[in-house]
Amino acid sequence: xxxxxxxxxxxIIFGALDSKSIAWKVAERCVEEGAQIVLTNAPVAMRLGxxxxxATKLNCQIVPADATSIxxxxxxxxxxxxxxxxxLDFVLHSIGMSIxxxxxxxxxxxxxxxMKTTFDVSAISFHKVMQTAMKMDAMNEWGSILALTYIAxxxxxxxxxxxxxxxxxxxxxxxxxxxxxxxxxxxxxxTISQSPTVTTAGSGVKGFGDFFGYADKMSPLGNxxxxxxxxxxxxxxxxxxxMVTMQNLFHDGGFxxxxxxxxxxxx
Ligand SMILES: NC(=O)c1ccc[n+]([C@@H]2O[C@H](COP(=O)([O-])OP(=O)(O)OC[C@H]3O[C@@H](n4cnc5c(N)ncnc54)[C@H](O)[C@@H]3O)[C@@H](O)[C@H]2O)c1
Numbered sequence: 001x002x003x004x005x006x007x008x009x010x011x012i013i014f015g016a017l018d019s020k021s022i023a024w025k026v027a028e029r030c031v032e033e034g035a036q037i038v039l040t041n042a043p044v045a046m047r048l049g050x051x052x053x054x055a056t057k058l059n060c061q062i063v064p065a066d067a068t069s070i071x072x073x074x075x076x077x078x079x080x081x082x083x084x085x086x087x088l089d090f091v092l093h094s095i096g097m098s099i100x101x102x103x104x105x106x107x108x109x110x111x112x113x114x115m116k117t118t119f120d121v122s123a124i125s126f127h128k129v130m131q132t133a134m135k136m137d138a139m140n141e142w143g144s145i146l147a148l149t150y151i152a153x154x155x156x157x158x159x160x161x162x163x164x165x166x167x168x169x170x171x172x173x174x175x176x177x178x179x180x181x182x183x184x185x186x187x188x189x190x191t192i193s194q195s196p197t198v199t200t201a202g203s204g205v206k207g208f209g210d211f212f213g214y215a216d217k218m219s220p221l222g223n224x225x226x227x228x229x230x231x232x233x234x235x236x237x238x239x240x241x242x243m244v245t246m247q248n249l250f251h252d253g254g255f256x257x258x259x260x261x262x263x264x265x266x267x
Contacts, residue, residue, distance in 0.1 A: 005238040007034035010084040012076065014040050014067060014129070015094030018050045020199045022148060023094035025230035031058045033234050035090070038080040040065045067095055067125035073132040080138075087140045090237040093129055093147035096201045097121045098163050104206065107161050115162050122166035127173045130189065134181060141186045144237045147174060148229075149191040149248065151256055159206040171248045178246035188245035192232060195223040195252045217263040219253030 011030060015023035016039055030037055039055055043064045055062050063079045065072035081087060099114035126147050133139055152160035153167035171191050178189035196202055196212045205211070216223045224232075232251050235241055250256040 002032040002034060005033040005234055005240070006030055006090075009035045009089035009237065010037070010080075010086060011035055011088055011090035011092070011237065012038050012040060012080050013092045013094070014065075015092070016041060016051055016054055017045050017048065017200055019054075020226070021094070022194065022197060022199060022226045022229050023092060024054060025226045026092055026094070026233045027054060027058060027060075029227075029230040029234050030090075030237065031060070033238075035237070036060070036084050038063055038076075038083055040076055042066050067093075067129060068120045070128060070132060073128055074136065077133055077136050077138045088133070088138050088143060089140050090144045091129065091133065091139075091146070092233060093126050093145070095122060095125055096148075096163065096166070098161060098166070101161050101163060101204060101206075105161075107158065110162060118162050119166055119169060122163065123169035123173065126170050127177065130173075130177045130181070134184070134187075137185075139181075139185060139187045142239065142242050143185075143187045144241070145174075145177075145181075145187065145189045146233055146236055147191045149193045151193050151250070151252065153193070153248075154256075157211075159211070163205075174248070175246045182245055188242070190236060190244060190246070191248045192229065192236070193248055193250045193252060193256070194229050195219065195225075195255060197223070197226050197229070199226070214264070215252075215255055218258050218261045219255040220258070220261075221253035223255075224251050224253050 013023050013027045037060050039062045046064050061083050063076045065076040098118040100110050149167045152164040153171050174189045174191045181187040196215050
């Protein structure tokens with residue numbers, strides 16, 4: 001049940017691929033809380049078609065955009081303002097992809113052309129989205145921008161490979177851009193560091209099943225679900241968190257503060 005937390009707010013949600021996607025849940029929760037949204041994803045993701053079901057269910061429109069293309073982003077932002085009838089209050093960047101991970105390349109034998117693509121898709125696209133929106137003066141004051149990240153940005157999780165560096169870059173962009181946008185138009189920028197979550201991108205990481213169980217035991221509250229992440233995103237888009245900016249916010253059931261959990265030693 002909604003509480004009208006986003007009543008009257010307008011936003012763009014990147015990254016809903018299928019019903020497991022974190023962005024899918026965020027889109028549902030935002031609409032439930034009274035927001036008007038535009039969905040977007042890479043043209044290649046459109047071919048899978050599931051996003052159309054979400055758009056029908058939520059009665060919203062889709063504008064395809066490759067988040068690495070400035071031209072696509074300009075088109076997305078101008079069409080979204082047209083569709084929604086004004087400037088934006090929130091944007092969710094929920095995008096991640098690594099060809100080296102997908103092709104199971106060892107971390108000490110990475111292909112550097114693929115690495116550049118990984119950084120472009122998974123991190124630089126965040127800067128591109130923000131720079132394009134700022135140049136187009138597309139955000140309302142006190143607007144809120146979020147990107148999803150993972151604790152491998154700070155600690156070593158060997159199978160996360162070059163996605164660790166992507167997330168470190170992504171989080172740094174949030175801090176740096178957050179400064180400029182706060183000064184210019186009181187827009188806030190944060191990243192949410194989410195627990196392992198069973199999705200297409202998540203399950204692509206080697207040994208994900210075992211790791212999911214390990215993180216669940218290490219976290220006193222257990223792993224945070226995609227639904228819980230959607231709730232957190234709603235609060236970050238709402239007016240209840242207006243002074244939070246330039247932060248990396250852990251949403252992980254306590255995992256990031258743990259040293260040792262006795263549960264790990266059982267059985
Ligand atoms: N699943 C996890 O365990 C987990 C944990 C922490 C953070 N995250 C992050 O959450 C975010 C969402 O991932 P998810 O787990 O929901 O998986 P997902 O596979 O459902 O979402 C990834 C999305 O990125 C989109 N994408 C890829 N290339 C793109 C491009 N060029 N332009 C636009 N969109 C593009 C895909 O189409 C897809 O919708 C990612 O940033 C991911 O790293 C995931």
